[in-house]
Amino acid sequence: MSQIFQFFPKFVLEPRLEVSGKWVILSPIIAIILTLFSGVIIFSLLGKDPFLALYTFFVQPLTTMFGITELLVKATPLVLIGVGLAIGFKANVWNIGAEGQFTMGAVFGGGTALLCQHMESILVLPLVLVLGTLGGLFWGAIPAFLKTRFNANEILTSLMLSYVAVLCLSYLVHGPWRDPAGFNFPESQIFSDYAMLPILIENSRLNLGTMFAILVVLVAWILMTRTIIGFQLRVVGLAPTAAQYAGFKQSGLIWLSFLISGGLAGLAGIAEVSGTIGQLLPSVSPGYGFTAIIVAFLGRLHPVGVLFAGLIMALSYIGGENAQIEIGLPAAVTGLFQGILLFFLLACDVLVRYRFSHRSVLTGERCE
Amino acid sequence: MSQNKAKSKIGQLDEPELAPLLKLSGITKSFPGILANDAIDLTVKQGEIHALLGENGAGKSTLVKIIYGLLKPDAGTFEWEEGALSLSNPAQARSLGIGMVFQHFSLFEALTVCENIAIADDQKLNLKTIALRIKEVSDNYGLPIDPDRYVHSLSVGEKQRIEILRCLLQKPKLLILDEPTSVLTPQETLNLFATLKNLASSGCAILYISHKLAEVKSLCGTATILRNGAVVATCNPKLETAKTMAELMIGAKLHNIKRPKKSGSHDNRVQINKLNLKSNDPFGMDLENISFDIQKGEVVGIAGVAGNGQTELMAALSGEVIQTGSHETIFFDGVGVSTMRVAERRAMGAGFVPEERYGHAAIKEMSLKDNALLTTSQKLNLVKKGFLQSNEICDLTHKIISDFDVRTTGLEMETGNLSGGNLQKFILGREILQNPRILIVSQPTWGVDAGAAVFLRKSLLDLAARGCAILIISQDLDEIFEICDRIAVLYQGTLSPLINTESASVDQIGLLMGGKTTE
Numbered sequence: 001m002s003q004i005f006q007f008f009p010k011f012v013l014e015p016r017l018e019v020s021g022k023w024v025i026l027s028p029i030i031a032i033i034l035t036l037f038s039g040v041i042i043f044s045l046l047g048k049d050p051f052l053a054l055y056t057f058f059v060q061p062l063t064t065m066f067g068i069t070e071l072l073v074k075a076t077p078l079v080l081i082g083v084g085l086a087i088g089f090k091a092n093v094w095n096i097g098a099e100g101q102f103t104m105g106a107v108f109g110g111g112t113a114l115l116c117q118h119m120e121s122i123l124v125l126p127l128v129l130v131l132g133t134l135g136g137l138f139w140g141a142i143p144a145f146l147k148t149r150f151n152a153n154e155i156l157t158s159l160m161l162s163y164v165a166v167l168c169l170s171y172l173v174h175g176p177w178r179d180p181a182g183f184n185f186p187e188s189q190i191f192s193d194y195a196m197l198p199i200l201i202e203n204s205r206l207n208l209g210t211m212f213a214i215l216v217v218l219v220a221w222i223l224m225t226r227t228i229i230g231f232q233l234r235v236v237g238l239a240p241t242a243a244q245y246a247g248f249k250q251s252g253l254i255w256l257s258f259l260i261s262g263g264l265a266g267l268a269g270i271a272e273v274s275g276t277i278g279q280l281l282p283s284v285s286p287g288y289g290f291t292a293i294i295v296a297f298l299g300r301l302h303p304v305g306v307l308f309a310g311l312i313m314a315l316s317y318i319g320g321e322n323a324q325i326e327i328g329l330p331a332a333v334t335g336l337f338q339g340i341l342l343f344f345l346l347a348c349d350v351l352v353r354y355r356f357s358h359r360s361v362l363t364g365e366r367c368e
Numbered sequence: 369m370s371q372n373k374a375k376s377k378i379g380q381l382d383e384p385e386l387a388p389l390l391k392l393s394g395i396t397k398s399f400p401g402i403l404a405n406d407a408i409d410l411t412v413k414q415g416e417i418h419a420l421l422g423e424n425g426a427g428k429s430t431l432v433k434i435i436y437g438l439l440k441p442d443a444g445t446f447e448w449e450e451g452a453l454s455l456s457n458p459a460q461a462r463s464l465g466i467g468m469v470f471q472h473f474s475l476f477e478a479l480t481v482c483e484n485i486a487i488a489d490d491q492k493l494n495l496k497t498i499a500l501r502i503k504e505v506s507d508n509y510g511l512p513i514d515p516d517r518y519v520h521s522l523s524v525g526e527k528q529r530i531e532i533l534r535c536l537l538q539k540p541k542l543l544i545l546d547e548p549t550s551v552l553t554p555q556e557t558l559n560l561f562a563t564l565k566n567l568a569s570s571g572c573a574i575l576y577i578s579h580k581l582a583e584v585k586s587l588c589g590t591a592t593i594l595r596n597g598a599v600v601a602t603c604n605p606k607l608e609t610a611k612t613m614a615e616l617m618i619g620a621k622l623h624n625i626k627r628p629k630k631s632g633s634h635d636n637r638v639q640i641n642k643l644n645l646k647s648n649d650p651f652g653m654d655l656e657n658i659s660f661d662i663q664k665g666e667v668v669g670i671a672g673v674a675g676n677g678q679t680e681l682m683a684a685l686s687g688e689v690i691q692t693g694s695h696e697t698i699f700f701d702g703v704g705v706s707t708m709r710v711a712e713r714r715a716m717g718a719g720f721v722p723e724e725r726y727g728h729a730a731i732k733e734m735s736l737k738d739n740a741l742l743t744t745s746q747k748l749n750l751v752k753k754g755f756l757q758s759n760e761i762c763d764l765t766h767k768i769i770s771d772f773d774v775r776t777t778g779l780e781m782e783t784g785n786l787s788g789g790n791l792q793k794f795i796l797g798r799e800i801l802q803n804p805r806i807l808i809v810s811q812p813t814w815g816v817d818a819g820a821a822v823f824l825r826k827s828l829l830d831l832a833a834r835g836c837a838i839l840i841i842s843q844d845l846d847e848i849f850e851i852c853d854r855i856a857v858l859y860q861g862t863l864s865p866l867i868n869t870e871s872a873s874v875d876q877i878g879l880l881m882g883g884k885t886t887e
Contacts, residue, residue: 014399228751231741239731244688245722246742247711 013354020352024300027348028308034344035337042336048327056326057319057337069204071314073276077102077268077285079213079310081292083220084264086301088257090224091233092240095258097143097158098265099289100165101136105269107169108135110280113195113273114177114188124194128274129267136266137259139165144258148251154258162289170282177280188280197275209271213307216264220303233257265289294338298345313338388450389414389542389573390435395444397430404430405441406597412542417564417574419584419605421617422594423789423817428577431594432544435575436468437461462488467535468544473527477520484519485534498537505536509563521649526675532560536567543567544575549583554845554878556673561587579818580846581610595619618819627667627829627851635664637806637837639699645684645691653677653861655684660856660866662806662837667828668866669852670841671877677861678841679723682810685839686720687713700806715746719804721795723811723841725788729795732784736776739783740765740798747802764801772797773823789820796824800831807831810841825851845874859883 036054043050061067081098088095095101109132116124142161146152170186179189197207224230236243236253243250273284295313299305320334390412397405405427412418422428433439434446437455445452448464455461458468475484482499489498499515506513511529519527528548535543545564549557564587568574578584584591584605591605593616601616638661645655655677662668672678683689685698687710696704700716708716720743722728730739741761745751750760765779772793776786786794792813799807812828813821829851832838841858842848848855854866857880864880 226756227754228745228756229754231738231745231756234734234738235731235742238733239727241724241728242731242742245686245710245720245728247687247709247714247746249709249711 013350013356016353016355020355023352027351028298028305028345031341031344031348032312034348035341038340038344039337042333046329048329053323053327053329057323057329057333058315060326061315061318061322065201066204067318069201069206071311071318072210073205073207074314074317075310076210076213077272077288078292078295078313079307080209080216080268080271081261081265081289082295082299082306082310083213083216083303084261085292086296086299086303086306087220087224087233088261089296090237090301091253091257092237093147093254093257093261094155095140095143095158095261096155096293097139097160097162097165097289098261098292099285099287100158100162101139101262101265102269102272102285102289103162103165103169104139105132105136105266106273106280106284107165107172107269108132108138108266109270110188110191110273111172111177113191114280116195117189117192120192120194122194124192125197125274128195129270132270132274133263133267136269137263140258140262140265141255144255147258148254154254158258166283169280169284173280173282179279186282190279191274195274196278197271205276207271207275209268209275212267212271213310216267217303217307224303229256265292294342298342300349312341316341387414388412389448391447391450392431392435393445393447395431395434395441395446397427397434397439397441399430403597405434407444408594408597408599410592410599412573412575414541414573415568415571416590417568417576417588419588419591420575420577420594421579421581421584421591421613423617423819426594426617426817427597428594429546429787430597432468432546432575432577435461435542436466436544462538462540465539465541466544467538467540467542468546469528469531469535469548470546473531475519475527475530478518480516480518481513481522481530482515484530485515485537488534489537501537502533506533509533509536509566511563521652522675540572542573542575544577546577547579548576549578549580554874554881557583579816579821581605581613581818582846584613585610593617614818617817627853636661636699637664637666637701638662638839639702640685641697641699643684643691643697645680645689647677647680648689653680655680655861658863660863662839664837665832665835666854667832667838667840667852669848669855669869670839670858670863671845671848671855671881672841672843672858673881674843676858678810678858680861681858682720682722682808682841685808686710686718686722711746714743717803717805719743719799719802719807721799721807721809721812723814725791725795726784730783730791732782734783735780736769736774736783736786736794737761737765737779739794740768743798744802768794768797768801771801772827789816792816792824793820796827800827803834804831804836806837806839808839808841811844812840812842813844813847814842821847845877848877849874857881 039054040050043053109128112128112131143154143157146157147154174186177188179187200206232248295309298309316334316337323329388411392410395405395408420428434441437458437460482495486498502515513529588605591603593601640660643658647654696706698706705713726732750757774790774794813824855872856866857864
């Protein structure tokens, strides 16, 4: 069979010479549209009116002021933690224990608030915030030390320390910090107003913590793109040997990644208890520290991306709850949507580095 | 020359005694922004050793990737044993009997030699059979290798052997070799040539890509020369001189490098006293009692086959590995630097160019701008109060690109898109523009074409003329003899005494590389 190389005008993927800035933004938008489209199919199969279901899931929570503030309240810890994790992940430092650092932030900050229960001073709140941040920082420093001193795998150490932190908090609220007037419930006293983050909008739970999240996004953005520290973190993540050759201090960068992500998780923790909850409970987080890992990747490890990813993740939580209440959808739909979104996002991400071409080109395999 | 051009048009159909094995006509291939192959005709006959010559970016790699089924041409016909067909993947090419040894190896570092070969094996043999066959073929062709060694522990030279063996196990009809001798000693090169000639006489055709024109002259019966993606000539290298072929490749006159006479000034820039270093790598080479010195304006060459301690020596000199001895062994400008880290040694005016370009000297996934910043952030005022000075970084990148003739599409281009020669020009340019007092370079022109190699060597000599003390660690003896004032040989972690280039002979150095002293 004699066959000549033909060039049908077919679509093939070919690598781009440069990362496409346009597609970095377009890819998540397309992913969301595809997710919604899949939603229509899934809801139809479940025998629900797909458009009503989508509306209940994604739009209704945003139709009331309260819904929007709740969205921001949920997104705040996700963004704060996600930004910190993204910085570490860029540098190949795998801090999986943000849940523990978040909890330790709540313990240290909350403990300070309980100590200062009777002090009527505007200095109480800053003290609470600083101690909370230091709590997360301290909890992040342990895996950093173990990694740089003993070369212990930070994924394991940071993850295991999460459980230690959660049990610590549980012990404290069941024991020494239990509210004596609390009918034996494992709860601390309600913090005094001087230890609480100010509410931004009346009749909502939206507090100053959200402002911290926005500020942190901006600072992290500048840190990663405009400073030598950010450059070093990126280099050490992509090519550790090259970082060593360039003379960057690897152990210093590991420490820095852990201190930043731990500190931010701690700040998120104290902002949650002193802004949203107002006391210490046996559990102060519905898994924010772990969900933030997904948020960091959804946001492509970019601070601004993390901001949007945090909002989307928060919406999927609130929408999921709303859909359970309003139209009786199963709770698993939330997880399903998060999975579908992640799937489409990763698929669309290919277009950042590759493009469709009309010409007949590569046959998949590239060789180096 | 005109005779050659006429011949290239007719191709080789005027010599009908050998059947064409592979016949390409009008192969065209474009990438975004580049026409890599422009209507290329190429005929390879059974049992011939055919050279493919060309500068970086001339389109050689693209062409051989097309032949190996890795790329599809936009137009043109591909005939194999006189039947036209279209290759869709390398497995198909291998099943036809096409084997390829790449310049950049495609090996899994965490697997053994045997496992690496098993992965690419289309016959799905078990590991034991493959290990036996490796032993058998490696004995037959004089390519010794232990099938159970892990690839990460092997030297570049040994890794290449795996690639060659991998192809030979498939009993190929056409073997494509991309710059195969750049990692071999002169004696090993002769062995390889014997192997190749053996193969050719048994009917296997060989497509040999090299920039070493002397080798092409001694080995190949036909040469096709590419420039800017098109065939400029097909000739018999035995009837041409190295110079005429080089000029065809480059399209301009080639200037020989003149090593300037040394002034004989004594200014000890680098002094190494009895350096001992245990390698971190269980398969690495420990350094023993290494001593040498480099004077101001001098180029010292360290010859040797890969895996004899070059990596360890480079790491010890650059400060990437700090030895834990009690006494100072390394002196830069008379100051002991043994305990100093890379950054501190750089601050003293030292520059380094390691052997591995991607992942060590430069980062594939980052832009040229970022790579320009990699080693320059301390020295060239590119960072103020921790903030990157974007304009200054752009200026520096522009300067590297223009001063060192790096062919690129822009500062934001991902560095992984640079060809080997352009990447090395970029890396060397980055180090040279920092005006180093001491420059230590490993394999400055490995896998780089003739034009770029001449440029790089000339840049190094110019730098030496300005007073820099330069150390070249290289496996390319031609290069060492061309630019070095004194030469030593690294063998099994020990260094021979320095010999003045004028009084050294290639044979003498070649023997030292093989571990034999001349006494």
